[in-house]
Amino acid sequence: MIELKVVYVIVMRELIKFFREKSKLVSTMARPLIWLFFVGMGMSRLVPQDITGTDYMRFLFPGIIGMTILFSAIFSSISIIWDKEFGFLKEILVAPVSRFSIVLGKALSGTLLSSLQAMLIMIVSPLIGIYPEMGQIAGSVLVIIVLSFCISALGIIIASFYESLESFSMIMNFIVMPMFFLSGAMYPLKKLPLVLKYAATLNPLTYGIDGLRHILIPHGMLDFPFYLDIFVLLSTSAVFLFLSTYVFERGK
Amino acid sequence: MYRMASIIKTESLVKDFDGLRAVDNLNLEVEERTIFGFLGPNGAGKTTTINILCTLLRPTSGRAFINGYDCVKDAHRVRSSIGIVFQDTTLDKDLTAYENLLFHAYLYGLKREESKKRIEELLQFMDLYDRKDEPVKRFSGGMKRRLEVARGLMHYPKVLFLDEPTLGLDPQSRAGLWEHIVRLPESHNVTVFMTTHYMDEAEVCNRMAIIDHGRIIAEGTPEELKRMVGGDVVYLRAKDNKMAKEILKERIIADIEERNGEIFVHGVKGDVCIPEIIRILGEQVLSVRLQRPTLNDVFLKLTGRQIREGSPEDEFKESIRSYRRRFDRT
Structure with a gap:
């Protein structure tokens, strides 16, 4: 059962x-830009253009959009841990509303906030030589939204296993950072050692970034067919959403 | 649906945490539109009971009903019937008072126009209207509690749970909050179920139960409970204490002693006994004072312990509390 009012008010909050x-907006926007320009420009001196003629900055750009989504969606969802710590979650849990509505509200607010930030990053694309057409922009926005939803739902599952703010650095170091590095954001999966390559194929972010590359640098280095990217994103989103409702319901 | 006159009812309620029995065979009935006090030391099982009643915890065995609905099978309806003010604040400190209430209104599916009116009415009732657009983080402890009471009333609940509502408040804020709470059954047509370990707070309840180690050890009106310790004590000074004592001994059936220049008359109903004494002794009497038993005396008599003092049981209580904290997150 979905109560639209409940979903709406959770998103609004x-x-x-x-x-x-x-200050939160400024700092979450700064991170991807720092990576894009500072790391990207440094690395592009080491890395020559690949065989498809794509320079490193352009290769990195979809990865940075993925990174923006990863961080902001996870942070948005693990605000549930804050709500646990400060008691507000109890206010929601004793209300006569279905757990699915609560989870959906949380997932949609994460989706909205991280899509918005990812689109803001899209604006700098001309600075690094990517000039998307209308169709490409629309396509990117769709992939951004699906990926944001997927990561937000994953964030809710993660949040339900932790109780306090101290777990923040755990989540950061053992979930978020590995997900970022093993997503093909900074280097093509093809060049990774076999073990890491397999690990990366288990990461939904990999498919989101690959999907964005299909749209933004269609002749660049790609890892999977586009339809597979979209299929994996949609199906993991659905699985994560129901899984997060389940763990949330279980009360952990 | 379970029809009955009581708005809250429990039947042999039990809750175990890893072999520790926090609530032990609890039978309760609370009448509609009264204030019911649940009194006991820390770790006695008060919060656990509330958490079961408000559907946050499942009982190990036994049943609980609110407004006729089963707290396990009919949790959704129970949730619509209750408002809760938890021990620790559950407000969103970044939102304003108004926004906190509006959030609640949406959560409980109130109509837009109605919720607006209700928010204004409750903010005014709780004397918070002037501060409605300020973020809650700027509120004092007493204001936060009043806001939480207002929020708990938003959706016209049948029962309002208050878990140690005045804990951590200064005396003035406590008094301010109480002033509002005692009016609620009349003004907002609600049954108040509150836990406390302050004796003076329990005295304003219509009925109360004293709980210790998860069991109810006494139940009744505060007056009835106080009578259990054997009535009032009248302290008396007369012109000639010795003679006065002898006269009283002949005329009044009570324990009478003389000590430190005062005569003690034990175990009487003070309001009847004082006029009687004055009639008997007349101008002999220099001063009279009355000492009524407190609920602390009741607790002391029933358990041999003071309600707020440290005791050998503290370790036990602390372990229950820590279990509870872990399970409360549900």
Whole structure:
């Protein structure tokens, strides 16, 4: 059962809180830009153009969009841990609303906030020589939204296993950072050692970034067919959504 | 649906945490539109009981009903029937008072127009209307509690749970909050179920139960419970204490002693006994004072312990509390 009012009010709360905290917006936007320009420019001196003629900055760009989504979607979802710590979650849990509505509300607010930030990063694309056409922009936005939803739902599952704010650095170091490095964001999967390559194929972010590369640098180095990217994103989104409702319901 | 006159009812309620029995065969009935006090030391099982009643915990065995609905099988309906103010604040500190209430209104599916009116009415009732657009993080402890009570009432609940509502408040805020709470059954047509370990707070309840180690050890009106310790004590000074004592001994059936220049008359109903004494002794009487037993005396008599003092049981209580904390996150 989905209560639209509940979904709406949970999303509204996250949006209000996000935009009230201006410094949060600035700092979450700064991270991907620092990576893109500082790491990207440094690395592009080491890495020659690949056989398809794509320079490193352009190769990296979809990865940075993926990174933006990864961080902001996970952070948005693990605000559930904050709500646990500060008690607000109890207010939601004793209300006569279905757990699915709560989870959906949380997942959608993560989706909205991280899609928005990813689209803001898209604006700098001309600076690194990517000039997307309308069709490419629309396609990217769709992939961004699906990927954001998928990672947000994953974030809810992660959040339900932790109780307090101290777990933040655990999540950061053992989940978020490995997911980022093993996603093909910074280097093509083809060049990775076999073990890492397999690990990366288990990461939904890999398919999101690959999907964005299909759209933004269609003649570049790609790992999977586009339809597979979309299929994996949609199906993992559905699985994560129901799994997160389940773990949330179980009360952990 | 279970029809009955009581708004809250439990039948042999039991809750175990890893072999520790936090709630032990609890039978309760609370009448509609009353204030019911649940009194006991820390770790006695008060919060666990509340958590079961408000569907956050499942009982190990036994049943609980709110407004006729089973707290396990009919959790959704129970949730619509109750409002809760938890021990620790559960407000969103970044949102304003108004936004916190609005969030609640959406959560409980109130109509837009109605929720607006209700929010204004409750903020005014709780004397918070002037501060409605301020973020809650700027509120004092007492204001936060009042806001939480207002929020708990938003959706016209049948029962309002207050878990140690005045814990950590200064005396002035406590009094301010109480002033509002005692009016609730009349003003908002609600049954108040509250836990406390403050004796003076329990005295304003219509009925109360004293709980210790998860069991109810006494139940009744505060007056009835206080009578259990054997009535009032009248302290008396007369012109001639010795003579006065002898006269009283002949005329009044009570324990009478003289000590430190005062006569003690034990185990009487003070309001009847004082006029009687004055009639008997007349101008002999220099001063009279009355000491009523407190609920602390009741607890002391029933358990041999003071309610707020440290005791050998503290370790046990602390372990239950830590278990509870772990399971409360559900």
